[in-house]
Amino acid sequence: MDAGVTPTEEARVKLAVRGATKYYDTKSGPLHALDNYSMDVNEGEFTCVVGPSGCGKTTLLWSVAGLHSLTSGDVLLDGEHVRGPHPQIGMVFQEANLLPWRNLTRNIQLPFEIKRRQTDQEHIDHLLERVGLAGFGNKFPRELSGGMQQRAAIVRALSFNPSVLLMDEPFGALDAFTRDEMNLLVEEIWLETRKTIVFITHNITEAVFLSDRVFVMSARPGRLAKVFDISFPRPRSLDLLATREVFELVNEIKAEIQHTPSAATAAAALEMADG
Protein backbone atom coordinates (compact mmCIF):
# COMPACT_ATOMS: atom_id res chain seq x y z
CA MET A 1 0.00 0.00 0.00
CA ASP A 2 1.46 3.38 -0.94
CA ALA A 3 1.02 6.49 1.19
CA GLY A 4 -1.87 7.75 -0.91
CA VAL A 5 0.17 10.09 -3.05
CA THR A 6 -1.62 11.75 -5.95
CA PRO A 7 0.60 11.26 -8.98
CA THR A 8 0.55 14.89 -10.15
CA GLU A 9 3.93 16.38 -10.88
CA GLU A 10 3.25 19.83 -9.44
CA ALA A 11 1.76 18.57 -6.13
CA ARG A 12 4.05 19.30 -3.18
CA VAL A 13 3.75 17.22 -0.04
CA LYS A 14 2.95 19.53 2.87
CA LEU A 15 2.29 16.99 5.55
CA ALA A 16 3.62 13.44 5.65
CA VAL A 17 2.66 10.73 8.11
CA ARG A 18 5.06 7.82 7.84
CA GLY A 19 4.42 4.45 9.47
CA ALA A 20 2.51 5.95 12.39
CA THR A 21 2.09 3.37 15.14
CA LYS A 22 0.69 4.11 18.57
CA TYR A 23 0.26 1.92 21.63
CA TYR A 24 -1.40 3.41 24.70
CA ASP A 25 -0.33 2.16 28.12
CA THR A 26 -3.45 1.02 29.93
CA LYS A 27 -4.05 -0.81 33.21
CA SER A 28 -4.82 -3.96 31.26
CA GLY A 29 -1.68 -3.66 29.13
CA PRO A 30 -0.71 -1.92 25.90
CA LEU A 31 -3.56 -0.93 23.62
CA HIS A 32 -2.69 -0.92 19.93
CA ALA A 33 -4.52 2.13 18.52
CA LEU A 34 -2.72 2.90 15.26
CA ASP A 35 -0.74 0.56 13.05
CA ASN A 36 1.81 1.65 10.45
CA TYR A 37 -0.50 4.35 9.10
CA SER A 38 0.91 6.52 6.32
CA MET A 39 -0.54 9.40 4.36
CA ASP A 40 0.87 12.25 2.32
CA VAL A 41 -1.19 15.42 2.14
CA ASN A 42 -0.34 17.84 -0.62
CA GLU A 43 -0.08 21.57 -0.06
CA GLY A 44 -3.51 23.16 -0.24
CA GLU A 45 -5.28 19.82 -0.40
CA PHE A 46 -8.51 19.01 1.44
CA THR A 47 -8.39 15.48 2.81
CA CYS A 48 -10.82 13.60 5.00
CA VAL A 49 -10.09 10.57 7.16
CA VAL A 50 -12.99 8.21 7.79
CA GLY A 51 -13.18 4.92 9.63
CA PRO A 52 -15.19 3.00 12.21
CA SER A 53 -15.58 4.38 15.70
CA GLY A 54 -12.53 3.73 17.86
CA CYS A 55 -10.25 2.91 14.91
CA GLY A 56 -7.67 5.54 15.88
CA LYS A 57 -8.68 8.69 13.99
CA THR A 58 -8.32 11.05 16.95
CA THR A 59 -5.11 9.27 17.92
CA LEU A 60 -3.79 10.00 14.43
CA LEU A 61 -4.83 13.66 14.50
CA TRP A 62 -3.33 14.29 17.95
CA SER A 63 -0.05 12.84 16.68
CA VAL A 64 -0.13 15.08 13.62
CA ALA A 65 -0.84 18.07 15.88
CA GLY A 66 2.13 17.13 18.08
CA LEU A 67 -0.19 16.79 21.09
CA HIS A 68 1.11 13.31 21.88
CA SER A 69 3.96 11.20 20.62
CA LEU A 70 3.87 8.13 18.41
CA THR A 71 5.27 4.80 19.56
CA SER A 72 6.99 4.65 16.18
CA GLY A 73 6.75 6.48 12.89
CA ASP A 74 7.06 10.11 11.92
CA VAL A 75 5.04 13.22 11.18
CA LEU A 76 6.73 15.68 8.86
CA LEU A 77 5.61 19.22 8.08
CA ASP A 78 7.43 20.68 5.10
CA GLY A 79 9.96 17.88 5.59
CA GLU A 80 10.64 18.79 9.25
CA HIS A 81 9.72 16.51 12.14
CA VAL A 82 6.72 17.60 14.22
CA ARG A 83 7.59 16.87 17.85
CA GLY A 84 5.18 19.14 19.71
CA PRO A 85 2.48 21.76 19.16
CA HIS A 86 3.43 23.73 16.08
CA PRO A 87 2.46 27.32 15.18
CA GLN A 88 1.80 26.27 11.60
CA ILE A 89 -0.78 23.68 12.69
CA GLY A 90 -4.25 24.74 13.87
CA MET A 91 -6.74 22.35 15.42
CA VAL A 92 -10.53 22.29 15.74
CA PHE A 93 -11.83 19.68 18.19
CA GLN A 94 -15.16 17.84 18.25
CA GLU A 95 -16.31 20.02 21.13
CA ALA A 96 -15.82 23.74 20.66
CA ASN A 97 -13.91 23.79 24.01
CA LEU A 98 -14.75 27.42 24.77
CA LEU A 99 -14.23 28.54 28.36
CA PRO A 100 -17.68 29.43 29.73
CA TRP A 101 -16.46 32.40 31.78
CA ARG A 102 -14.76 34.14 28.85
CA ASN A 103 -16.62 35.91 26.09
CA LEU A 104 -15.98 34.96 22.49
CA THR A 105 -13.22 37.48 21.86
CA ARG A 106 -11.41 36.52 25.05
CA ASN A 107 -11.75 32.82 24.18
CA ILE A 108 -10.19 33.46 20.80
CA GLN A 109 -7.43 35.53 22.41
CA LEU A 110 -6.58 32.79 24.93
CA PRO A 111 -3.97 30.93 22.84
CA PHE A 112 -2.22 34.24 22.20
CA GLU A 113 -2.17 34.94 25.96
CA ILE A 114 -0.77 31.47 26.69
CA LYS A 115 1.99 31.98 24.14
CA ARG A 116 2.50 35.58 25.28
CA ARG A 117 1.98 36.78 21.75
CA GLN A 118 0.35 39.97 20.59
CA THR A 119 -3.20 39.32 19.28
CA ASP A 120 -3.87 40.28 15.70
CA GLN A 121 -7.29 41.77 16.45
CA GLU A 122 -7.79 42.99 12.90
CA HIS A 123 -7.33 39.47 11.57
CA ILE A 124 -9.60 38.04 14.28
CA ASP A 125 -12.33 40.59 13.48
CA HIS A 126 -12.04 39.75 9.80
CA LEU A 127 -12.41 36.04 10.58
CA LEU A 128 -15.38 36.65 12.89
CA GLU A 129 -17.06 38.56 10.10
CA ARG A 130 -16.15 35.85 7.60
CA VAL A 131 -17.92 33.16 9.64
CA GLY A 132 -20.94 35.35 10.35
CA LEU A 133 -20.04 36.20 13.96
CA ALA A 134 -19.34 39.92 13.57
CA GLY A 135 -20.75 41.72 16.61
CA PHE A 136 -20.83 38.54 18.74
CA GLY A 137 -17.40 39.07 20.31
CA ASN A 138 -18.83 40.06 23.69
CA LYS A 139 -21.24 37.12 23.91
CA PHE A 140 -20.55 34.21 26.24
CA PRO A 141 -20.54 30.60 24.98
CA ARG A 142 -23.88 29.84 26.70
CA GLU A 143 -25.47 32.59 24.60
CA LEU A 144 -24.40 30.90 21.35
CA SER A 145 -25.82 27.91 19.45
CA GLY A 146 -23.66 24.83 18.85
CA GLY A 147 -23.03 25.94 15.26
CA MET A 148 -21.96 29.40 16.42
CA GLN A 149 -19.60 27.89 18.99
CA GLN A 150 -17.96 25.76 16.30
CA ARG A 151 -17.65 28.84 14.08
CA ALA A 152 -15.82 30.51 16.98
CA ALA A 153 -13.57 27.45 17.35
CA ILE A 154 -12.71 27.70 13.65
CA VAL A 155 -11.85 31.38 14.10
CA ARG A 156 -9.66 30.49 17.10
CA ALA A 157 -7.82 27.85 15.05
CA LEU A 158 -7.34 30.21 12.09
CA SER A 159 -6.38 33.23 14.18
CA PHE A 160 -2.71 32.23 14.09
CA ASN A 161 -2.89 31.89 10.33
CA PRO A 162 -1.61 28.31 10.36
CA SER A 163 -0.88 26.67 7.02
CA VAL A 164 -2.39 23.36 8.14
CA LEU A 165 -5.81 22.97 9.72
CA LEU A 166 -6.74 19.74 11.51
CA MET A 167 -10.42 19.19 12.25
CA ASP A 168 -11.63 16.31 14.43
CA GLU A 169 -15.32 15.67 13.73
CA PRO A 170 -16.04 19.35 14.27
CA PHE A 171 -19.68 19.11 13.23
CA GLY A 172 -20.55 15.71 14.69
CA ALA A 173 -22.82 17.19 17.34
CA LEU A 174 -24.71 19.54 15.00
CA ASP A 175 -28.09 18.93 13.38
CA ALA A 176 -28.11 18.04 9.68
CA PHE A 177 -29.08 21.53 8.44
CA THR A 178 -26.43 23.30 10.48
CA ARG A 179 -23.87 20.72 9.39
CA ASP A 180 -24.70 21.44 5.71
CA GLU A 181 -24.28 25.17 6.37
CA MET A 182 -20.96 24.59 8.11
CA ASN A 183 -19.72 22.39 5.28
CA LEU A 184 -20.49 25.14 2.76
CA LEU A 185 -18.67 27.63 5.00
CA VAL A 186 -15.62 25.40 5.39
CA GLU A 187 -15.39 24.89 1.63
CA GLU A 188 -15.66 28.65 1.07
CA ILE A 189 -12.92 29.38 3.61
CA TRP A 190 -10.73 26.67 2.12
CA LEU A 191 -11.22 28.02 -1.41
CA GLU A 192 -10.23 31.49 -0.16
CA THR A 193 -7.25 30.46 1.95
CA ARG A 194 -6.09 27.17 0.40
CA LYS A 195 -5.02 25.82 3.76
CA THR A 196 -3.94 22.20 3.85
CA ILE A 197 -6.78 20.46 5.68
CA VAL A 198 -7.13 17.07 7.37
CA PHE A 199 -10.74 16.62 8.44
CA ILE A 200 -12.03 13.65 10.40
CA THR A 201 -15.63 12.59 10.16
CA HIS A 202 -17.98 9.66 10.64
CA ASN A 203 -20.22 11.10 7.97
CA ILE A 204 -19.21 9.71 4.57
CA THR A 205 -21.43 12.15 2.67
CA GLU A 206 -19.71 15.03 4.44
CA ALA A 207 -16.32 13.54 3.52
CA VAL A 208 -17.28 13.26 -0.16
CA PHE A 209 -18.70 16.78 -0.21
CA LEU A 210 -15.57 18.35 1.28
CA SER A 211 -12.62 16.29 0.07
CA ASP A 212 -10.14 16.09 -2.71
CA ARG A 213 -9.26 12.68 -1.30
CA VAL A 214 -10.85 10.44 1.32
CA PHE A 215 -8.54 8.21 3.37
CA VAL A 216 -10.30 5.16 4.76
CA MET A 217 -8.98 3.59 7.95
CA SER A 218 -9.47 -0.02 8.99
CA ALA A 219 -10.94 -0.95 12.37
CA ARG A 220 -8.50 -0.66 15.31
CA PRO A 221 -5.60 -0.73 15.14
CA GLY A 222 -6.12 1.87 12.43
CA ARG A 223 -4.36 1.21 9.15
CA LEU A 224 -4.76 2.86 5.80
CA ALA A 225 -7.28 0.68 3.95
CA LYS A 226 -7.97 2.68 0.79
CA VAL A 227 -7.77 6.17 -0.72
CA PHE A 228 -10.60 7.58 -2.84
CA ASP A 229 -10.07 10.50 -5.23
CA ILE A 230 -13.02 12.90 -5.23
CA SER A 231 -12.89 15.01 -8.33
CA PHE A 232 -16.22 16.90 -8.40
CA PRO A 233 -15.70 20.49 -9.55
CA ARG A 234 -15.66 23.31 -6.99
CA PRO A 235 -17.32 25.18 -5.52
CA ARG A 236 -19.65 22.29 -4.77
CA SER A 237 -23.33 22.81 -4.08
CA LEU A 238 -25.54 20.78 -1.78
CA ASP A 239 -27.44 19.60 -4.90
CA LEU A 240 -24.38 17.48 -5.64
CA LEU A 241 -25.32 15.30 -2.67
CA ALA A 242 -28.54 14.23 -4.40
CA THR A 243 -26.74 12.86 -7.47
CA ARG A 244 -26.36 9.19 -8.31
CA GLU A 245 -22.58 9.61 -8.59
CA VAL A 246 -22.29 10.75 -4.97
CA PHE A 247 -24.75 8.12 -3.81
CA GLU A 248 -22.67 5.37 -5.42
CA LEU A 249 -19.38 6.75 -4.15
CA VAL A 250 -20.72 7.04 -0.60
CA ASN A 251 -21.91 3.43 -0.76
CA GLU A 252 -18.56 2.29 -2.12
CA ILE A 253 -16.72 3.98 0.77
CA LYS A 254 -19.19 2.59 3.32
CA ALA A 255 -18.68 -0.90 1.91
CA GLU A 256 -14.91 -0.44 2.19
CA ILE A 257 -15.27 0.50 5.86
CA GLN A 258 -17.63 -2.35 6.65
CA HIS A 259 -15.56 -4.96 4.85
CA THR A 260 -12.11 -3.96 6.05
CA PRO A 261 -11.28 -6.19 9.00
CA SER A 262 -9.12 -4.89 11.79
CA ALA A 263 -5.46 -5.89 11.62
CA ALA A 264 -6.02 -8.20 14.60
CA THR A 265 -8.95 -9.95 12.89
CA ALA A 266 -6.97 -10.26 9.67
CA ALA A 267 -3.98 -11.73 11.52
CA ALA A 268 -6.25 -14.23 13.31
CA ALA A 269 -7.83 -15.23 10.00
CA LEU A 270 -4.38 -15.73 8.46
CA GLU A 271 -3.29 -17.86 11.42
CA MET A 272 -6.41 -20.01 11.03
CA ALA A 273 -5.81 -20.33 7.28
CA ASP A 274 -2.24 -21.38 7.98
CA GLY A 275 -3.67 -24.14 10.14
Ligand SMILES: Nc1ncnc2c1ncn2[C@@H]1O[C@H](COP(=O)(O)OP(=O)(O)OP(=O)(O)O)[C@@H](O)[C@H]1O
Ligand atom coordinates in the same frame (compact mmCIF):
# COMPACT_ATOMS: atom_id res chain seq x y z
N1 LIG B 1 -5.48 8.24 26.19
C1 LIG B 1 -5.84 7.00 25.91
N2 LIG B 1 -5.46 5.96 26.69
C2 LIG B 1 -5.80 4.71 26.41
N3 LIG B 1 -6.53 4.34 25.33
C3 LIG B 1 -6.93 5.31 24.50
C4 LIG B 1 -6.62 6.69 24.75
N4 LIG B 1 -7.15 7.44 23.76
C5 LIG B 1 -7.78 6.57 22.94
N5 LIG B 1 -7.64 5.31 23.38
C6 LIG B 1 -8.14 4.09 22.72
O1 LIG B 1 -7.53 4.03 21.44
C7 LIG B 1 -8.46 3.57 20.48
C8 LIG B 1 -8.57 4.62 19.38
O2 LIG B 1 -9.18 5.76 19.95
P1 LIG B 1 -9.47 7.07 19.09
O3 LIG B 1 -10.09 8.04 20.02
O4 LIG B 1 -8.25 7.46 18.38
O5 LIG B 1 -10.54 6.51 18.03
P2 LIG B 1 -11.47 7.31 17.00
O6 LIG B 1 -11.32 6.63 15.70
O7 LIG B 1 -11.17 8.75 17.07
O8 LIG B 1 -12.92 7.00 17.59
P3 LIG B 1 -14.27 7.88 17.42
O9 LIG B 1 -14.66 7.73 15.98
O10 LIG B 1 -15.24 7.19 18.33
O11 LIG B 1 -13.96 9.28 17.81
C9 LIG B 1 -9.76 3.31 21.20
O12 LIG B 1 -9.82 1.93 21.50
C10 LIG B 1 -9.63 4.13 22.48
O13 LIG B 1 -10.34 3.53 23.53
Ligand SMILES: [Mg+2]
Ligand atom coordinates in the same frame (compact mmCIF):
# COMPACT_ATOMS: atom_id res chain seq x y z
MG1 LIG C 1 -12.31 10.44 17.64
